[in-house]
Amino acid sequence: MNLLIKGGIVVDPVSGTVSEKDILVADGKIAGSGVGLHHPDAQVLDVPGKLVTPGLVDMHVHLREPGLEAKETIYTGTRAAARGGFTAVACMPNTRPVADSAAVIISIVNRAAADGAVRVYPVGAITNGSLGQEMAEMGDMKQSGAVAFSDDGMPVMDSGLMRRSMQYAKMLNAVIISHCEDKKLAGGGLMHEGDVSTMLGLKGIPAAAEEVMVARDILLAEDTGCRLHIAHVSTAGSVRLVREAKSRGVRVTAEAAPHHFTLTDQAVIGYDTSTKVNPPLRTAEDVAEIRRGLADGTIDVIATDHAPHTAEEKDVEYELAPFGMVGLETAVGLVWTELVAAGVLTLAQAIAKMTINPAKILGLPLGSLGAGAAADITIIDPAAAWTVDPAQFASKGRNTPFTGRVLHGLPYATIVSGRLVMREGIVL
Structure with a gap:
């Protein structure tokens, strides 16, 4: 599956840069990045204002x-x-x-x-x-x-x-x-x-x-x-x-x-x-x-x-x-x-x-958004405020001292090898 992530704020820890651009994923790899990318066969994921980082x-x-x-x-x-x-x-x-x-x-x-x-x-x-x-x-x-x-x-x-x-x-x-x-x-x-x-x-x-x-x-x-x-x-x-x-x-x-x-x-x-x-x-x-x-x-x-x-x-x-x-x-x-x-x-x-x-x-070949890298990508909504509720956890464990605490910054999507595995809190 091809995936086009559009309008996100891309955080590149390798270069230390933060910039708004699109990322194209094809065959489980990062195919390229830039402004105004298009692909006729790609599923489009619009993420304006959200952070796009390596997985x-x-x-x-x-x-x-x-x-x-x-x-x-x-x-x-x-x-x-x-x-x-x-x-x-x-x-x-x-x-x-x-x-x-x-x-x-x-x-x-x-x-x-x-x-x-x-x-x-x-x-x-x-x-x-x-x-x-x-x-x-x-x-x-x-x-x-x-x-x-x-x-x-x-x-x-x-x-x-x-x-x-x-x-x-x-x-x-x-x-x-x-x-x-x-x-x-x-x-x-x-x-x-x-x-x-x-x-x-x-x-x-x-x-x-x-x-x-x-x-x-x-x-x-x-x-x-x-x-x-x-x-x-x-x-x-x-x-x-x-x-x-x-x-x-x-x-x-x-x-x-x-x-x-x-x-x-x-x-x-x-x-x-x-x-x-x-x-x-x-x-x-x-x-x-x-x-x-x-x-x-x-x-x-x-x-x-x-x-x-x-x-x-x-x-x-x-x-x-x-x-x-x-x-x-x-x-x-x-x-x-x-x-x-x-x-x-x-x-x-x-x-x-x-x-x-x-x-x-x-020694893992991960952590990069460069062309040819594995398309492991995390998308975070920095504006989202949420309250910790262990009843909503996917983990069997509920043992957290942060119950009821209001936090900012919420994972919006998780992509592994080009495959969307979580979106808006739902594991797909």
């Missing part, structure tokens, strides 16, 4: 399949991604069984091909079972479709094992995505350690629990030459460590999740279990430094860490609830409202952090 890429989601389908499936999770404007997602390996072998990676790839509304790229585990005891078969997983390696949800506490894993990943030209948490320092905590945790009587997780491991993994990456990506940065100290490492030329990148640049530990007051995430919501000073890190390029990527759970799992005492919140369907609104409209990031900067930057880190 958004979320490099950190939990699709829960195989094994945890009560929380989410590839079918529901990719439809949540499409509603959120994402054309590609990278799914973390903490499934049942853990994605620590070629067989599980292949099963995810095959299931995504059958059920997925958007592109799905599996991330393989660093260690067998993500238990941190022995290195998994990364070579076999990479050949089977794994785009990176992580024990996300669990840190690799053994420094020698992490160093060997980095050495092996470097030989594969693969990136290690690190969940930075010292379990001894975290000590079974439930939220950020500080005045609020003391007031609420909840065991705290100190900022040092994250920062110690960020520092360790940066040093190991510098030692091995491995590409290292720091997942879900949450503290000011972590931002400073990444910034300093980049100044030395360490091959390190980092991501921040929307909840970590919008919410503080004050949100936990009231014991809403949707605010229970790992790493936890931190202080206003941490939020401000994460925003600075996004603005100056220290933090390369915005990723959701979409982590759905069942209502029954979350509808318990705070101590008993699992960590995690959903994020695919609120990300664009939070980025537009909290970062772009607030002047923290330019439009081109924000789109780069959700398109070309994660694509480059994962």
Whole structure:
């Protein structure tokens, strides 16, 4: 099918330009762009005043399949991604069984091909079972479709094992995505350690629990030459460590999740279990430094860490609830409202952090609107104001702390390989 997108404001993160023009899609590719384009056989999509960007890429989601389908499936999770404007997602390996072998990676790839509304790229585990005891078969997983390696949800506490894993990943030209948490320092905590945790009587997780491991993994990456990506940065100290490492030329990148640049530990007051995430919501000073890190390029990527759970799992005492919140369907609104409209990031900067930057880190041929590129396109209505209502989510997960919040900026359409998969909130 040929598609002509007319009158949109095209945001090109590669050149950093924003201009009004048309885009022609043919045979799943970008056929060209310019002003006043026409094509006799193309379906016309008129989008005046709307933003046309490369398809958004979320490099950190939990699709829960195989094994945890009560929380989410590839079918529901990719439809949540499409509603959120994402054309590609990278799914973390903490499934049942853990994605620590070629067989599980292949099963995810095959299931995504059958059920997925958007592109799905599996991330393989660093260690067998993500238990941190022995290195998994990364070579076999990479050949089977794994785009990176992580024990996300669990840190690799053994420094020698992490160093060997980095050495092996470097030989594969693969990136290690690190969940930075010292379990001894975290000590079974439930939220950020500080005045609020003391007031609420909840065991705290100190900022040092994250920062110690960020520092360790940066040093190991510098030692091995491995590409290292720091997942879900949450503290000011972590931002400073990444910034300093980049100044030395360490091959390190980092991501921040929307909840970590919008919410503080004050949100936990009231014991809403949707605010229970790992790493936890931190202080206003941490939020401000994460925003600075996004603005100056220290933090390369915005990723959701979409982590759905069942209502029954979350509808318990705070101590008993699992960590995690959903994020695919609120990300664009939070980025537009909290970062772009607030002047923290330019439009081109924000789109780069959700398109070309994660694509480059994962080695994916995505994130461009140049001629010949895959026609993965996101269209956003920046003027749309909407109220977050989890009952409308395509995700099985409803665990969001943003219920009732009015956001600006709404995904209008999602196009994958030239095919319209979502329009005006409806997955087609």
